[in-house]
Amino acid sequence: MxxxxxxxxxxxxxxxxxxxxxxxxxxxxxxxxxxxxxxxxxxxxxxxxxxxxxxxxxxxxxxxxxxxxxxxxxxxxxxxxxxxxxxxxxxxxxxxxxxxxxxxxxxxxxxxxxxxxxxxxxxxxxxxDEPLPDGSEGAEEATARLADAGRAAHRRYCSVAWESDGWQPPPRDTEPALLAYRLASDCILPLADRQELLEERHPLRRLRLTCRLLAREAAFISELSAVPPPQHEVNETLLRPSLN
Known part of the structure; x- marks a missing residue:
């Protein structure tokens, strides 16, 4: 109810x-x-x-x-x-x-x-979420630029993080309010970072945060010359329920 x-x-x-x-x-x-x-x-x-x-x-x-x-x-x-x-x-x-x-x-x-x-x-x-900027041409252009930056950060991360080409970018028609979540879902982020994404209620600020996180993680992986485990193994181990 x-x-x-x-x-x-x-x-x-x-x-x-x-x-x-x-x-x-x-x-x-x-x-x-x-x-x-x-x-x-x-x-x-x-x-x-x-x-x-x-x-x-x-x-x-x-x-x-x-x-x-x-x-x-x-x-x-x-x-x-x-x-x-x-x-x-x-x-x-x-x-x-x-x-x-x-x-x-x-x-x-x-x-x-x-x-x-x-x-x-x-x-x-x-x-x-808080509302997106009004539908003026300038606001739409700013949203599109930020979405493109997020997609570029996602491509860079996936290219260094995943050994196979099995990942797919989010569909082009993904709503701006959901895009940051979809981009971040392919990244093995610490719980605190995922929680920060969840708590951010402005879609554009959330996209900026996602860009920073993806860039940071891609740099870590490149520097360490190590990749995360395959995504299916992540699902089987990191996403198991608690002991409640």
């Missing part, structure tokens, strides 16, 4: 979502593969597949400290998270699941309910 109410004379929209704390950051418009093994999150997957959970949406928040294995309060996680929608689920013979979800919409975490269900629930308020 979604509600609207006043806060400091400004309308706000909030809702409740199942909550899945992870040691990674989900980004809007980016696929998130997960291996589901713990009973409570197996149940969440079943509830998503059967649409007991409306719209197959659940919230993902990044855990602040890698030593935390049980999230019990908002202080244990970052305040900005991303609602993701289940796209695919494959049940394994032993009851585990391999799933793919896609980032949908950013939110701010308001509270966590640890007793409502086998898995966590959260009350969140949506945190949408």
């Amino acid at each position: 979604t509600h609207s109410e006043g806060r400091d004379s400004q309308p706000t929209t909030w809702t409740t979502l199942p909550l899945f704390p992870l040691h990674t950051v989900a980004l809007p418009g980016v696929h998130l593969p997960l291996h589901i093994f713990e009973p409570r999150y197996r149940q969440l997957t079943i509830d998503l597949v059967t649409e007991v959970v409306p719209e197959r949406l659940f919230g993902v928040v990044a855990i602040r400290n890698p030593t935390i294995t049980e999230v019990e309060e908002p202080a244990h996680v970052h305040a900005t998270g991303c609602a993701v929608r289940l796209r695919e689920a494959r049940r394994l013979p032993d009851g585990r699941f391999d799933i793919v979800a896609t980032g949908h919409r950013r939110f701010r975490l308001l509270s966590i309910d640890t007793g409502a269900a086998p898995y966590l629930h959260a009350t969140v308020e949506w945190a949408d």
Whole structure:
């Protein structure tokens, strides 16, 4: 259920979502593969597949400290998270699941309910982007230049980071609000950098940040003469769920 109410004379929209704390950051418009093994999150997957959970949406928040294995309060996680929608689920013979979800919409975490269900629930308020500049010719040109710079940084990163040519640039018609996320998704970034991208609510500032991060990481890889592991191995290891 979604509600609207006043806060400091400004309308706000909030809702409740199942909550899945992870040691990674989900980004809007980016696929998130997960291996589901713990009973409570197996149940969440079943509830998503059967649409007991409306719209197959659940919230993902990044855990602040890698030593935390049980999230019990908002202080244990970052305040900005991303609602993701289940796209695919494959049940394994032993009851585990391999799933793919896609980032949908950013939110701010308001509270966590640890007793409502086998898995966590959260009350969140949506945190949408600030508007892009008006549609004047100058604003459109500035947006296009920044998008081109982001794509160029992405090409440079992928050319030095990935041993194969299997990567693909985002489609040319990708919305500016999603482009930074799509470009960054091919880069193995520290959690703090991914969280900074998620928290940045202005699309053009987010593109500038992505350009800087991609350039930095490409320089590191070139200097060290080392490449990240293949992307499928990253998905299987770095994106596994926490022990909640």
